[in-house]
Amino acid sequence: MTKAELVFIPTPVIGHIVSTVELAKLIINRNNRLSITVLVMKLPHDSSITNYTKSIGGVSSRMRFVHLSSEDSDSLEQHHHLPPAIFLTLFIENKKSHVKKAVNDITRFPDSPRLAGFVVDMFATSMIDVANEFGVPTYVYLTSGAACLSTLFHLQSIKDDGHNIIASDFKDDKVIVVPGFVNPVPANVLPSVMVDEDLGSKALLTHAKRFRESKGILINTVLELEPHTFRTLKTLSSIPKVYPVGPILDLNGGGGSEQKQADILAWLDGQPPASVVFLCFGSLGSFRVDQLKQIANGLERSGHRFLWSLRGPSAGKFSFPTDYTNLEQVLPEGFLERTSNKGKVIGWAPQVAILSHRATGGFVSHCGWNSILESLWFGVPIAALPMYAEQQLNAYEMVNELRLAVEIKLDYKIETGVVGAGELETGIRYLMEQDGEVRNNAKEMKEISKKAVIDGGSSYICLGQWISDVIQNMP
Structure with a gap:
């Protein structure tokens, strides 16, 4: 042969x-x-x-x-x-x-x-x-x-x-x-x-x-x-x-500290099923401080439990963002204390492990294609906040063509503007509080993806x- x-x-x-x-x-x-x-x-x-x-x-x-x-x-x-x-x-x-x-x-x-x-x-x-x-x-x-x-x-x-x-x-x-x-x-x-x-x-x-x-x-x-x-x-x-x-997914991927992952999953274990909105913006995703404050305010106003992967600017164009050493310097004053009973802010995130957890009920995502496929694999609906590359087009397809995501702001580009706390609050509420078409479609696509x-x-x-x-x- x-x-x-x-x-x-x-x-x-x-x-x-x-x-x-x-x-x-x-x-x-x-x-x-x-x-x-x-x-x-x-x-x-x-x-x-x-x-x-x-x-x-x-x-x-x-x-x-x-x-x-x-x-x-x-x-x-x-x-x-x-x-x-x-x-x-x-x-x-x-x-x-x-x-x-x-x-x-x-x-x-x-x-x-x-x-x-x-x-x-x-x-x-x-x-x-x-x-x-x-x-x-x-x-x-x-x-x-x-x-x-x-x-x-x-x-x-x-x-x-x-x-x-x-x-x-x-x-x-x-x-x-x-x-x-x-x-x-x-x-x-x-x-x-x-x-x-x-x-x-x-x-x-x-x-x-x-x-x-x-x-x-x-x-x-x-x-x-x-x-x-x-x-x-x-x-x-x-x-x-x-x-x-x-x-095509790396479902066993790690890359971070085993202890950090254990701490994150232990926190999720203590949350009710499908109650947590997970925010993560990809391996290259980070925001300016003014945008971080708007995200924080929107999260707090939504009233929902959350797990937020918050990364600082990268050292170079193609290097990874870094974890902040002092979150209080970039978040609204008192935010961490006020939300300590329902939210957790982390740096690096074991995305696959979080999306697969029973407590995760929604995903605020930049709509990178790998992240979309991972979210659908686990049947988790998405709130779309695209940032760069082809993500705006991916987000439009997910929201308007396929009804697998809800919109936060489809035409957001990280270099040109700020998404307000109100838009974030509305998108998170809609993602987490509706139990209709988008959530059902995500569950259906979970089964389709695995059969494929x-x-x-x-x-x-x-x-x-x-x-x-x-x-x-x-x-």
Whole structure:
């Protein structure tokens, strides 16, 4: 039986690499002919990925990590001020020679497995060039949802038709028709990175154009979660085959102190079922002090029990936020004392453990796609407060298209405004006090998500089809 090797190239951001590794685990567990090498890049001043790869140890004899050289990373320091989409694109493209060397090392022995292809992250499409040099196909792994992909293809098509995409055209009360959405999309929820060239739209839409050169696109979503979008994507003849293979989740993930997690879960154990609203804003989420005070006031006024993961600003663009050493300096005077009988403010949060706890009844989230999938896996409804990247679009889809979330403020962007305490109070009350459509939909999606990944489920079938296609497409 011929053995085959896949080379995975994730974006060097922790949420992307964790999702990529979980996908790789699924693949090697499904087919013993395949082995996988994950090429790991390290951003300057960021140890999170190195710590993560060390923490998971030897996953399988058929899966290994190769850490690419960081010797030329310092040369990109001059570009560190650039928006993330632009910086990541430049950073990854700069690693082409390292990737080529690593793949040569993998394939140079007579008994090496046959190279079956590359699986690249959405920001790593420049590596299609390297795959072409080796004469193998490339597949794209999208860690966002299908609606995000559909939007990227739509905007990229507009640009290809000779129309300029100008940020000022996507503001105020305008709406646009985006294939894959049932309803017209308000222009102000389109991610800035998709429509503003200064923030990286040119780079992002160039990636979308290159998606079309791949042999297929794996998407971390569930067919039944975004059925209208998949029906639309099937009608587009100019795009590769798409494979919904999610939810791909790290349900055993840790990363923090075991004692801190034990303290948090002990506090939750003392709360009534579904009584606690959990606030957490992702691995890169932190707020200015004026916004923190509004969140605190909204929480207090809502009257609900809460668990709030509150992080301070990060030391660098791609490093994690840090825990505050003195919460009283950033919260309203007396807040901690007044809410001590019903609330708990923490730093780092074991998100999966909290969402799975019986006491958790709602989730105030930035609507990062991984967080959405985790929340739905446990049937926890969401109150949407998006912050950056594609989160505004995710939030709009969850609130208006799928009725799996309630709104706090869909067009909030962390760099441009402050959400008032009143909006937060209203959103939290609606999230926690209604027992209708949104909560019932979340419970239903919990069951759908779990059925999708077991034998006979839609994602299980799609992953199997992709593996068959990979073997068939081998050079």
